[in-house]
Amino acid sequence: DLYDQGYFGRPRGQGLELSLVEAAYLLDRSRIGVSLDGKELDFKAFFQLASSLEKGFEFRYVVYKDLRERGYYVQPGRPDFRVYPRGGHPGESPAEFYVLVISERMPLPLKELIEPVRIAGQMRKKLMMAIVDEESDITFYEAKEKDMSGSMADDEQGGMATLLEDRVVLWDADASRRLHEHGFYGKPVGERLQLSLVESAYLLERGLIQLVDRSGTSIDRRGFMARALQIEDGFDLKYRVYKDLRDRKLVVKTGFKFGTHFRVYKHVAGLQKVPHSEYLVHTVPEDHVFFPPVLSRAVRLAHSVRKQMVFAYPDGDVRYLEIRRLKP
Structure with missing residues (x-):
């Protein structure tokens, strides 16, 4: 029933293999019991044990619980979870998101973000970043590679x-x-x-x-x-x-007033009525490390002025990473 009705775990013979976050979620709802060495564990004991066994378990549990309660089917996957679209489920439809769970205090190297972004893109999925703050509130972002082009x-x-x-x-x-x-x-x-x-x-x-x-x-x-x-x-x-941006037929101006290197326009037809720029672009080196509070401010500012936040980085050629707020 747990798998057929809620798509929890993976069937193994006559049983069901659950991840630690799935087990904690079901235990908290009294849908399963857990015992260790013949002793039954309550939720507190199991949660503490799981936290000691799996680094970042607390953050993943918070995100898993939140997504389940939003009505999504969620399964363990890479980098942390696979999320299926509403109305779809495992075995019937492909996952819509891969989920990367991050603590607000966890530095995030660019290289560790780029890898799941590219994997998600290759698999035609979206990468959802779930950042858990100190009060266990979650802010969701989508990260994806961006193809920048203009028409000047x-x-x-x-x-x-x-x-x-x-x-x-x-x-x-x-x-x-x-x-x-x-x-x-x-x-x-x-x-x-x-x-x-x-x-x-x-x-x-x-x-x-x-x-x-x-x-x-x-x-x-x-x-x-x-x-x-x-x-x-x-x-x-x-x-x-x-x-690189100019060669792509874009107009590039300073982004100082927005705290970025550049503001970027797809096209400026004339100076009588200059349009709003579409992008804020900030240049980062290949060994750059994101800090979630700083990232959050940049994306929030871009959103508030109706622009897309894009990070440019060297990787042979110049590559572009767009990060935007996401409302699951």
């Missing part, structure tokens, strides 16, 4: 620019207007265009601007990159992501 036209030619302190000024009025209107580059200051370091590096690499210092000495791409690295730590990785 090719960039216009610029002109001669000068590197000042930590930014570049393009002096020619017509070139400034073209770059700003057609590619949404820089910030107009009068008839001149002030460019950020990443914008300047990109335009310089593509041969769309020429660059000199205050003395009039020419600066090539290698020399500029060396100076930019002295001004801004991690500039090389930040620029790598910026270049």
